[in-house]
Amino acid sequence: MIIVGAGAAGLCAAITRAREGEKVTLLEQNSKVGKKILVSGNGKCNIDNKYINLNRFHSQNPDFVAKVLEGYDFPIVEKFFTSLGLELVEGKEGKMFPMSLQATSVVELLEYEAKRVGVEVVCDCAVTSVDKKGDTFTLETTQGTKSCTKLVLTSGSPAAPQLGGSNSGYAFATKMGHALIPRHPSLVQLCSEEPWVKGCAGVKVTGLATLYANGEYITEKKGDLLFTNYGISGLAILDLSREVSTRLANFDYCELNLDLMPELSKEKLTNLLLQRVKQESEKPLALWLQGIINKKLISIILEQSKCKVRTEDALNRKEINKLVHTIKNLKLSVNDTKGFKGAEVTTGGIDTSEVNPQTMESKVVDNLFFAGEILDVDGDRGGFNFHWAWVTGMRTNIE
Numbered sequence: 001m002i003i004v005g006a007g008a009a010g011l012c013a014a015i016t017r018a019r020e021g022e023k024v025t026l027l028e029q030n031s032k033v034g035k036k037i038l039v040s041g042n043g044k045c046n047i048d049n050k051y052i053n054l055n056r057f058h059s060q061n062p063d064f065v066a067k068v069l070e071g072y073d074f075p076i077v078e079k080f081f082t083s084l085g086l087e088l089v090e091g092k093e094g095k096m097f098p099m100s101l102q103a104t105s106v107v108e109l110l111e112y113e114a115k116r117v118g119v120e121v122v123c124d125c126a127v128t129s130v131d132k133k134g135d136t137f138t139l140e141t142t143q144g145t146k147s148c149t150k151l152v153l154t155s156g157s158p159a160a161p162q163l164g165g166s167n168s169g170y171a172f173a174t175k176m177g178h179a180l181i182p183r184h185p186s187l188v189q190l191c192s193e194e195p196w197v198k199g200c201a202g203v204k205v206t207g208l209a210t211l212y213a214n215g216e217y218i219t220e221k222k223g224d225l226l227f228t229n230y231g232i233s234g235l236a237i238l239d240l241s242r243e244v245s246t247r248l249a250n251f252d253y254c255e256l257n258l259d260l261m262p263e264l265s266k267e268k269l270t271n272l273l274l275q276r277v278k279q280e281s282e283k284p285l286a287l288w289l290q291g292i293i294n295k296k297l298i299s300i301i302l303e304q305s306k307c308k309v310r311t312e313d314a315l316n317r318k319e320i321n322k323l324v325h326t327i328k329n330l331k332l333s334v335n336d337t338k339g340f341k342g343a344e345v346t347t348g349g350i351d352t353s354e355v356n357p358q359t360m361e362s363k364v365v366d367n368l369f370f371a372g373e374i375l376d377v378d379g380d381r382g383g384f385n386f387h388w389a390w391v392t393g394m395r396t397n398i399e
């Protein structure tokens with residue numbers, strides 16, 4: 001058996017098959033295995049999530065996801081890692097991490113186990129083409145021609161090409177007759193052409209971002225909002241980027257409505273501002289607002305609210321209403337994403353209606369298997385993408 005791609009899915013599949021006595025060769029184009037694992041979770045590796053729920057996974061074929069994950073919740077993954085000698089600890093919202101809080105431990109223990117159970121790990125070996133004649137797959141690689149009777153494609157997606165993200169697996173699969181679901185970057189930063197955004201670069205607030213496409217409400221996410229010189233990032237933005245990405249590809253007009261103070265209701269914020277007004281004070285409004293909001297955001301708020309007054313003493317209820325409305329409804333149009341280079345994952349991929357969810361075997365080509373992100377399944381932030389990679393790696397098997 002040859003496995004193409006030594007990322008999360010490939011390493012897990014290799015170990016699982018070799019433990020069952022299969023002779024496995026694992027080919028990796030990078031000079032070392034598991035590059036995405038190494039940078040994941042800011043170097044801590046958010047390896048899984050304790051609360052696996054189908055609504056955290058996205059695909060054109062949710063039935064396939066349900067069948068693959070049935071009986072394959074977090075404890076199965078935990079057992080796999082315990083068998084490697086890796087202990088896990090829980091963070092916020094069920095996120096699981098290696099106890100060392102080091103992604104390197106995950107990669108080193110996976111690689112050690114793969115070699116221990118006899119997997120031949122070949123790095124610096126990029127597969128350039130795949131062909132099947134009769135029962136034999138022939139692979140052209142940068143280290144010569146290789147052949148096998150069972151082939152597993154775990155070559156991932158084009159997300160993060162700087163770490164090995166590539167389209168090559170899709171090309172091999174489509175040449176052998178597989179269909180693809182359109183691919184878009186996800187868990188990715190968003191770009192805006194609004195001129196004001198550059199002026200707030202570096203400002204981070206805990207806010208609520210609501211996405212509208214062609215004026216229609218799509219979704220909302222709460223969390224960090226980080227303004228940047230190209231647009232906006234932060235956890236809340238990554239969480240809704242999947243929706244933006246697919247809608248922009250559909251030529252929809254996407255706009256974010258940013259609530260910069262979600263913890264304060266409109267009434268509470270209005271009352272707070274009313275209380276702060278000292279009518280005899282001629283303090284400039286911009287300075288007065290610094291008492292509650294980041295300085296870099298103030299000129300935007302004043303401009304967008306079309307506030308007519310410039311000093312505290314001139315404020316009245318009407319002007320305060322305008323300020324409150326803008327603080328809770330700052331509009332940001334989004335014209336692009338940072339693309340696959342900025343993305344953590346890819347939506348879309350191999351059409352799963354052509355894959356057996358029990359064995360991950362192709363229904364189009366005998367003895368061809370898929371696991372991990374190459375498939376049309378992506379997960380939410382929080383360890384769900386690795387869960388998919390580990391589980392599909394484990395399930396790669398002949399019936």
Ligand SMILES: Cc1cc2nc3c(=O)[nH]c(=O)nc-3n(C[C@H](O)[C@H](O)[C@H](O)COP(=O)(O)OP(=O)(O)OC[C@H]3O[C@@H](n4cnc5c(N)ncnc54)[C@H](O)[C@@H]3O)c2cc1C
Nearest residue numbers: 005007008009029040041046127156164372373383385386
């Ligand atoms: C910055 C970043 C942080 C992330 N953090 C997290 C996190 O904390 N938690 C989480 O759940 N998910 C996280 N993810 C997502 C997660 O890394 C992926 O979903 C997961 O790695 C997918 O596993 P995979 O094995 O399918 O693909 P990959 O891990 O991408 O592995 C595919 C491998 O195939 C190799 N390859 C590709 N083409 C060829 C070829 N032609 N020949 C030979 N080798 C080839 C690649 O070099 C690569 O090593 C993160 C992703 C990024 C980019």
